[in-house]
Each structure stands twice: as C-alpha cells, then as structure tokens.
Amino acid sequence: xxxxxxxxxxxxxxxxxxxxxxxxxxxxxxxxxxxxxxxxxxxxxxxxxxxxxxxxxxxxxxxxxxxxxxxxxxxxxxxxxxxxxxxxxxxxxxxxxxxxxxxxxxxxxxxxxxxxxxxxxxxxxxxxxxxxxxxxxxxxxxxxxxxxxxxxxxxxxxxxxxxxxxxxxxxxxxxxxxxxxxxxxxxxxxxxxxxxxxxxxxxxxxxxxxxxxxxxxxxxxxxxxxxxxxxxxxxxxxxxxxxxxxxxxxxxxxxxxxxxxxxxxxxxxxxxxxxxxxxxxxxxxxxxxxxxxxxxxxxxxxxxxxxxxxxxxxxxxxxxxxxxxxxxxxxxxxxxxxxxxxxxxxxxxxxxxxxxxxxxxxxxxxxxxxxxxxxxxxxxxxxxxxxxxxxxxxxxxxxxxxxxxxxxxxxxxxxxxxxxxxxxxxxxxxxxxxxxxxxxxxxxxxxxxxxxxxxxxxxxxxxxxxxxxxxxxxxxxxxxxxxxxxxxxxxxxxxxxxxxxxxxxxxxxxxxxxxxxxxxxxxxxxxxxxxxxxxxxxxxxxxxxxxxxxxxxxxxxxxxxxxxxxxxxxxxxxxxxxxxxxxxxxxxxxxxxxxxxxxxxxxxxxxxxx
Amino acid sequence: xxxxxxxxxxxxxxxxxxxxxxxxxxxxxxxxxxxxxxxxxxxxxxxxxxxxxxxxxxxxxxxxxxxxxxxxxxxxxxxxxxxxxxxxxxxxxxxxxxxxxxxxxxxxxxxxxxxxxxxxxxxxxxxxxxxxxxxxxxxxxxxxxxxxxxxxxxxx
Numbered sequence: 001x002x003x004x005x006x007x008x009x010x011x012x013x014x015x016x017x018x019x020x021x022x023x024x025x026x027x028x029x030x031x032x033x034x035x036x037x038x039x040x041x042x043x044x045x046x047x048x049x050x051x052x053x054x055x056x057x058x059x060x061x062x063x064x065x066x067x068x069x070x071x072x073x074x075x076x077x078x079x080x081x082x083x084x085x086x087x088x089x090x091x092x093x094x095x096x097x098x099x100x101x102x103x104x105x106x107x108x109x110x111x112x113x114x115x116x117x118x119x120x121x122x123x124x125x126x127x128x129x130x131x132x133x134x135x136x137x138x139x140x141x142x143x144x145x146x147x148x149x150x151x152x153x154x155x156x157x158x159x160x161x162x163x164x165x166x167x168x169x170x171x172x173x174x175x176x177x178x179x180x181x182x183x184x185x186x187x188x189x190x191x192x193x194x195x196x197x198x199x200x201x202x203x204x205x206x207x208x209x210x211x212x213x214x215x216x217x218x219x220x221x222x223x224x225x226x227x228x229x230x231x232x233x234x235x236x237x238x239x240x241x242x243x244x245x246x247x248x249x250x251x252x253x254x255x256x257x258x259x260x261x262x263x264x265x266x267x268x269x270x271x272x273x274x275x276x277x278x279x280x281x282x283x284x285x286x287x288x289x290x291x292x293x294x295x296x297x298x299x300x301x302x303x304x305x306x307x308x309x310x311x312x313x314x315x316x317x318x319x320x321x322x323x324x325x326x327x328x329x330x331x332x333x334x335x336x337x338x339x340x341x342x343x344x345x346x347x348x349x350x351x352x353x354x355x356x357x358x359x360x361x362x363x364x365x366x367x368x369x370x371x372x373x374x375x376x377x378x379x380x381x382x383x384x385x386x387x388x389x390x391x392x393x394x395x396x397x398x399x400x401x402x403x404x405x406x407x408x409x410x411x412x413x414x415x416x417x418x419x420x421x422x423x424x425x426x427x428x429x430x431x432x433x434x435x436x437x438x439x440x441x442x443x444x445x446x447x448x449x450x451x452x453x454x455x456x457x458x459x460x461x462x463x464x465x466x467x468x469x470x471x472x473x474x475x476x477x478x479x480x481x482x483x484x485x486x487x488x489x490x491x492x493x494x495x496x497x498x499x500x501x502x503x504x505x506x507x508x509x510x511x512x513x514x515x516x517x518x519x520x521x522x523x524x525x526x527x528x529x530x531x532x533x534x535x536x537x538x539x540x541x542x543x544x545x546x547x548x549x550x551x552x553x554x555x556x557x558x559x560x561x562x563x564x565x566x567x568x569x570x571x572x573x574x575x576x577x578x579x580x581x582x583x584x585x586x587x588x589x590x591x592x593x594x595x596x597x598x599x600x601x602x603x604x605x606x607x608x609x610x
Numbered sequence: 611x612x613x614x615x616x617x618x619x620x621x622x623x624x625x626x627x628x629x630x631x632x633x634x635x636x637x638x639x640x641x642x643x644x645x646x647x648x649x650x651x652x653x654x655x656x657x658x659x660x661x662x663x664x665x666x667x668x669x670x671x672x673x674x675x676x677x678x679x680x681x682x683x684x685x686x687x688x689x690x691x692x693x694x695x696x697x698x699x700x701x702x703x704x705x706x707x708x709x710x711x712x713x714x715x716x717x718x719x720x721x722x723x724x725x726x727x728x729x730x731x732x733x734x735x736x737x738x739x740x741x742x743x744x745x746x747x748x749x750x751x752x753x754x755x756x757x758x759x760x761x762x763x764x765x766x
Binding site: 026033042043046053064070097099104107134139178210212213214249345349350384385430433434437580584607610 | 633699
C-alpha cells in the first residue's frame, strides 16, 4: 500500500482524547512546561469517547466543601457496590482530587444545577450532581486543545511500540489515519492510554439496523484493554462485566428517575418484587444483601429472577412523579442530555410516562473501567496510600514501564465516571512527567524493523481484500476472507452463548468457557483473513481485533474466578455461590506477547478504610 | 436509519464527517452529499445533526423497535448558549425543551496553563495536582490516610 509514514517524536503521547485523555493533556502541560504533548484520537476530541453525546449528571462528586462526602465514603460506596473488590488506594486517590476537577468544569462554563434552598450543587442522589451537560465534552476538549502541542484526530492506534533499549518499556504507539491512510508512528518517552472500554463484545439485544443501540457507545472498541494486553501489561478484574437495568430499547438512564424523581419499580401485576428475592439472594451471597445501598448487581439479580419466574415485564412507576411538571421536565431532559434514543423510542410508540409506566430491561454485558465497574489494567497507586504490592514508583503506571492508564483503561477504580476519569488522567499525567524527568538520560529506541513489521500487519486486511475481491460479484460472501462485520457477529455470538450473555440469561460454567476459548482462538486465526474494502473498514477490522483480544482476557478471568462474585452481572453455574474464603481477592492476568499464553494469579485486597 | 440526510438541503460541507464519533458520516462521491454509510453502528448521538449548518440531518428511530411517524429535532445555538428540542409523538403531540449548554462565552473561559507561574520544585513531589489545594475549596488541605490502616481479608 502506498501510504506515507508520518513520524512524530514526543515526550508524552496520550492515546484517546475522551475524558481521561483530556485530563491527561491538561495536567501534563502544567507540570511539563517544555514537554511535547500529543493526543492521538480515533474520532474528533470535540465529540469523542463516552461523553460525546453529553451527560445530564456528574456521577462522582464528593462535595467536601459542604461536608457532603469524604474520600473514605466514596471508597466504602464503591467497595460495597463491587462486593468488596476494588483498589481502595486508587479509589481514595481519585476521590480526594475529583472535586477540584468539577470546580474547574464549572469555571469553564459547564452549567451545574444548584439546590435553591442550600445553594449547593443539586444532588440527584448521594453521589451524583445534576448538570446541563450537552456540551460537557466540547468544553473539556477545549482545555485539552489549549494544553497539547498537537492533536491528531482520526488516528486509529492499533499497537503500542516497544522500547528496544529497555526490556518491558513502552516506546510509543503506531496507527493509521482513517482519512488519508497514512501510517502514524509516535515515538514517546511516556504513553497514557485513555482509550475506550468494550461495547459490542456480547451480542446486543437490538438487532439489524438497531444493533448500534447499545448502552455504551459502539465506538468504545476495547482499545483500552487490547493495547496494554498486546504489550504484556497485567490486567485485573476483567471478569467484572456490567449489566445495566435501563428503560427498554433506548437504554435511557434510570439514575435520576430513582434518585431524584423518586420513581420505583414493580412487576407486570403491579407488585413490589425485590424484597421477595431477599432469602434467595442471601443464600447466594450472604450478608452482602444486607448492605446499604443494595449492590447494583444484586438488584439486577432480583429483576432477572422475577422475569424468569414469568412476572415480567418490569415497569418503572413514573405516573405519580410526572404529575409534577418540574419532574416531568427533568425526566425528559435527562434523556435529551445523554440518551436521545430513549426520547425517540417513547415518541415513536406514544409512550408518555405521565400516563404510562414504561418498561425496563437488562442490557447485554459490557466490560469497562470507569462506570459502576472496574475492569482494566493493573496500575501502581500513589506513594502515600498504597501497600507495597500496589506500588511501583509512579502513580497510575501499569506493569509496563512508562505506560500509564486513565478512565476505562484503569482497573480497580469503580465509580469514577466522567469526572473521575478526567481526574485519573490528571494523576497519570503528573506521574508521567515525573517519570520522564527521572529517566531523562534514557534514549527510547524503536527500530525501523519494528515499524516495518507492524506496517505489514496493519494494512493486511486491505491487501487481503485487493487480492480476493474479484472472486465475488457485488456481494459479501467470499471463501477467502470475512468482513469486519462478519467477525464482529461471530465474536458476539461466541461471547453471548459461552461467556454469559443475554442468550443464556448471563449463565456460564467451566466447560462453556473452555469451548468459548477454543472458538475465540479459531476466530483469531480467521481474523488473519479479514478483508477491508477501504480505510473505514480497516478501522473496523482493527476495532474488531481489539475486541477479540479483550474478550479472550474476559473469558480467561471468568474461568479463573471459580465463584459467582456478582450475581446479576453473570453466573458461574458450577460455582453459584459467592466464596469469600477463597475469592476475596483481585484476579490478575498477563498475556505473554511472544507466545500468546495467559498466566493468571490472585492479588490481595487491601482495605485502607474501615 | 438512524441518521439520514435530506439531500436537497445538504451542501456537502463535511461538518458531519468531521465530527461523527463513529466515522459513519461520509460524503457520497457521486452525489457530493453526506450519507450515513453504516446505520447499524450509529448511536443516535446527534453530533452530526447538531453540527449541520443546513439542518439537513435528522434521525429516524431504529427499525427494529421504533415505529415510523415520530421526530426528535434539535437546534444548538452556541452564540445563545442554548439547545432546543422538539419531540413529536407518533400521534402528533409535541413536547418542547430548552437547556443552557454553557454559562461562558465560547473559547474564552479556559486559561492556557503554560501562562501560569511555573510550580516550584517541591510541588512535583507532592500529591497535589494543578490548582490544588485552592480548587478543592476546603481549608484542611488534601485528604490523606495513615498507611498503617491496611487490612487484608474480608472487611465486614
């Protein structure tokens, strides 16, 4: 392929310009005044990442200035919701800084609602504050634009580069421009991965044209995981996929409804059902069911059991709350600010929640590190908070030297959301600047050979298509290659049926997981024969490869943890109960970049808060 | 569809192509008009709809569950700092909403960090981020934890 190679030498490369990446670029500029800071973004940072569409709430704000919450409270909350399994050092560290980020957002023009009585930010619940966040991302992107030396939009980063002067150190990243096709090679002294988590690794409920209607953005293609995994970084909690209870079909958010509008759920016959499943859930998880608030997965569990018992659908009771015009406005604007599809679904079916109680559903599973879940890379914590197993010198540095994570990429930090991801980016950036200063004499080496080898791999799907395209006429069926969409659908089917998707009611077991791994291996062999007709399809081909690598990791973790830690997110049929005796631990994996073999281990959970 | 383009209104300016987070708005090479090349990877995020200067892009709900006859239209006005929505139900009822999108003039409220005083050498080794501790709005400084509190095992 006759595409140019564009070289860029920089100090800090930020991969992904979502909330985490923008926070990283901003903070890096403050500490690294003379450093060259570059963002490589797959789309356009003005509207990229999970916040592209907007947000109606900032879900993580302490309110320390009003004594509302302290960082310890956040740790207790996140730990409780994840049934004990979070990195408390990372959670505490994010929480103690997050308020300063939110105050800056307000200073930059983000409209934050205020409680007319107290003058404090308007709370949706204990943790969320309400915003008019349609332009949240463009506002934050401006901060990143004013900080970075260069922003390369439309770069699909496919691989991280290895520093050949030092074993186990990152040397930069490589990818291609999806508009020009040019190969972009970034040599960097430090890399911060702020890429997206994984939607579309499990079969979605929506079909055909609607398959894009997933809860998490379809452009979240698991690069947050595949990039560090391919370089040999350790991952944690990848079995901790999340299933969301949301308004049916549109996946409209329910948080503001439950917490601010005080709506509640009932089964098809108008009965309260959650309490009926108390004993059943207690038998599986013990005292965790008595904790307050009830862990999200356990509320899902009651929902799923009630539907399986034949008393679905579950409804959200909106008719009472929506008689108040203020609440009605909040309900609709909640969608328009962040999930416009739900307004479309209701408009198209004449569902007015003032007169009808709308249906809820449970989503397909997602793997991500920034929402109410904490899959991601295993990272060092801060010096002043972390036990020795969690600390190796630089805050948020992964187990590969010079490689840092933020947002979805970072494992163990549940309930970070948008403001927490931005804060994690800031923490990673300050540490990255320090890392570069400490290693000022080290030269990073990325050989032409490494680049040339990757170039061949990166463009291969286009070459495959060129070679074989004349054997089909006007169709998509070829004996020699599969298209990215074919591969995606096969991946979703494997994950759904073997790894606990909607098709099996989130249930799996050891034999199923082993079958799943075999099928994923064959899929990876077939992906060597992916055909890409153009640059857009080449991007889809690489998104798919990232999704498959992440899926393999998810399956390995699910197999390793012989326990149902989070009923309602997934079930191990062969180990249906929570098992604190053997599994009150974090799970870690590492894929050997040479052999592709996975090694699993357990890491202790340290509680730093009572 | 979900997003689609009114061909007579589109002038092929490419704003939607520039902004689409999913890389699915492209310019059709024959007609020189924008087109959604991959509707099944559209999130209905409305980024293209809001970006179109001609109001040429709209959404039709996903075919697998959204019946025809509805519309959700939007107008985002940066100079006014507002966004307006009109929801039309299938049966003709309408709902209208207006929200602020910013409280400051665009492009002016965010400082260039490079213009701020250079932090002193000790600051690099502290746990503080830029603007801290001031921006935390508390008098007690950055919260810390005693290291001797680590506890392994089940916490309750």
